[in-house]
Amino acid sequence: MTTGHPELVATIASEIERSGPIPFVRFMELALYHPQFGYYSRIPEAGTEQIGWAGDFYTSSDVHPTLGQALARQAEQIDRLLGQPDPFTVVEMGPGKGLLAKHFLSACRPDSSSFCRRLRYILIDRSPAMRERQRQNLAQWLNRPGLVSWVDDLDEVAPDSVTGLFLSNELIDAFPVHRIQVTDGRIEELWVDRQEGRFVECLKPLSTAALVHYVDSLDADWPDGYRTEINLEAVNWMKQVARCLTRGVVLTIDYGHTAQDLYRSDRKNGTFLCYFKQSAHEDPFTHVGEQDMTAHVDFSSLAAAGDTHGLQVTGFTNQLSFLMGLGVEQLIASLEPESPEFRAAIHLLKPNGMGGTFKVLAQHKGIERPQLDGLKYKPFFIEALATRASV
Numbered sequence: 001m002t003t004g005h006p007e008l009v010a011t012i013a014s015e016i017e018r019s020g021p022i023p024f025v026r027f028m029e030l031a032l033y034h035p036q037f038g039y040y041s042r043i044p045e046a047g048t049e050q051i052g053w054a055g056d057f058y059t060s061s062d063v064h065p066t067l068g069q070a071l072a073r074q075a076e077q078i079d080r081l082l083g084q085p086d087p088f089t090v091v092e093m094g095p096g097k098g099l100l101a102k103h104f105l106s107a108c109r110p111d112s113s114s115f116c117r118r119l120r121y122i123l124i125d126r127s128p129a130m131r132e133r134q135r136q137n138l139a140q141w142l143n144r145p146g147l148v149s150w151v152d153d154l155d156e157v158a159p160d161s162v163t164g165l166f167l168s169n170e171l172i173d174a175f176p177v178h179r180i181q182v183t184d185g186r187i188e189e190l191w192v193d194r195q196e197g198r199f200v201e202c203l204k205p206l207s208t209a210a211l212v213h214y215v216d217s218l219d220a221d222w223p224d225g226y227r228t229e230i231n232l233e234a235v236n237w238m239k240q241v242a243r244c245l246t247r248g249v250v251l252t253i254d255y256g257h258t259a260q261d262l263y264r265s266d267r268k269n270g271t272f273l274c275y276f277k278q279s280a281h282e283d284p285f286t287h288v289g290e291q292d293m294t295a296h297v298d299f300s301s302l303a304a305a306g307d308t309h310g311l312q313v314t315g316f317t318n319q320l321s322f323l324m325g326l327g328v329e330q331l332i333a334s335l336e337p338e339s340p341e342f343r344a345a346i347h348l349l350k351p352n353g354m355g356g357t358f359k360v361l362a363q364h365k366g367i368e369r370p371q372l373d374g375l376k377y378k379p380f381f382i383e384a385l386a387t388r389a390s391v
């Protein structure tokens, strides 16, 4: 049964009435980002929120500040490798509530460190409601001229204007995805129609030439009934990031896999999931506009797209190894064993949980391949990413 935010459901229904079925990617775009009624665009009712323990899902920054602190240490090393440029710019995309930025900035000492005096932290989030949350969480730094600022869209960042670090945590999994299915040996796309007052799936041909090209480039041999997702926005995003960065590093943190793993034939139902009040399910037609929707990231495609546009892969690791390389052991050693803070920090490191599921892709441009501290420990061979043709 279709349930959800009434105005959003009516808006999507009227688009389908006007122009016929819409590709699933369009449905997801409206459900998450419709400017007035989308899940991320709306200011949540008092006492509720989208992200956090009281929300639909939580991220590493809700668990413990250690990821933001480690990223500040990683940024300082990148700053040294770049010869301490002025300014050193961090562009964080999709900051959500702004907690990662808060933890990063808390780890800096603006009065005593040269790095922090040269730091410019730019946040880009397409949701005005999230930008407001970021302003609240970063209030203590807003009186420092130039330290923290916002840009509405990556398009507004001039080509070759950034020297420093591009950062994102759980951005790419929140991009709307195309969903495809194999039927009688043919690859079709999931579209959304409306019947008897309900949203329903239907299968139709692939909606764009770019999608056809991408699917062909995977060169996959999937069984009948196989479903998966294609994130074309991720590839375009990578291209834009490469355009803006002149010298520095891109760190992309998210849950995902290499293409080889993500698109293997026994992963029959893909990775698309909805999150509502901390529970995961697969029905996008309930709680429309009131729940998150995500799909795992194809890191090989990000690496290949970056490579085509001037970003070389520095390394690929998981959150556990990344944090170990940046000294999380010292933090753990300083905590009271079994205290709530100890348990929270450990939560980020669990190999079968956030420590292993979350991956970190590092890419660089305009410098020799840097030996990043976060890449000291290597759970995978970097060649694992190199199995993807250029996209």
Ligand SMILES: C[S@@+](CC[C@H](N)C(=O)[O-])C[C@H]1O[C@@H](n2cnc3c(N)ncnc32)[C@H](O)[C@@H]1O
Residues within 6 Å of the ligand: 040, 051, 059, 060, 061, 062, 093, 094, 095, 096, 097, 098, 099, 100, 124, 125, 126, 127, 130, 168, 169, 170, 171, 174, 175
């Ligand atoms: C899952 S939340 C990320 C949470 C946050 N990074 C954290 O660590 O807690 C995804 C965020 O990405 C933003 N977003 C999605 N697509 C975007 C885009 N194309 N440009 C900028 N922000 C985007 C959403 O508005 C939302 O705030």
